Amino acid sequence: MPHLTRSMAGVLTVAALLAGTATACTTSPTAPPLELDALPPTPSARVTAPSDQELERTARKRLDTAETDDGSFVLLSSSTGSSHDQDTRVTPGRTLTADLTCTGKGTATFVLSSGKAKVSKRLDCGGTTTAGVTSVELTPATRTLDVDIDVKDGDRVGTAYRVRRQ
Incomplete structure (x- = not known):
């Protein structure tokens, strides 16, 4: 019988220790009380990528702020992604200046050609904060x-360019 009493005493001691530990974890004085009907915390606000229209609009605005000499435009365009434009009203031998820009993430390669004359320029669009016009x-x-x-x-990327006579 003494053996049984010692076993029971050991079991009761372990049970009391476990109960005390569980109570201490759930009733910590520094932890806020749990509310059963509380909503889960909302995730932090996500940054959304700009739409194609926003990229194109940002590129166009850069050209609007770039200085021009006399406004003698030959071609003006903006787009997202790859594109092709053609103008058949240029004067051979008269130098043209093209103002190029892009926004977004990635690169854009602009190629201007007329017969055997050709110029190519690759631009790093550098995110949405780069404000350069080349x-x-x-x-x-x-x-x-x-x-x-x-x-x-x-x-x-959003791209924009303006070709003008000198």
Whole structure:
């Protein structure tokens, strides 16, 4: 019988220790009380990527703020992704200036060509905060000017350019 009493005493001691530990964990004076009908915490606000229209609009605005000499535009365009434009009203031998810009994430390669005359410029669109406009010159060899913009698959960029006579 003494053996049984010692076993019972050991079991009761372990039970009391476990009960005390469980109570101490759930009734900590520093922890706020649990509310059964409380909503789970909301995740932090997610930053959404700009839409294609926003990328294009941002690129166009950059051209609006870039200085121009006399406003003698030949071609003005903006887009998202790769594109091709053509103008057949240029004067061979008269130098043109193209103002190029892009926004978003990735790169855009602008290629201006007229006959054998060709100029290519690759721009790093550098996120949505880069505010640069790059200018290049081309002297057309024919009456046709082609402007091609190549954007790699997976890149999200808005592009804009303005071609003007000097």
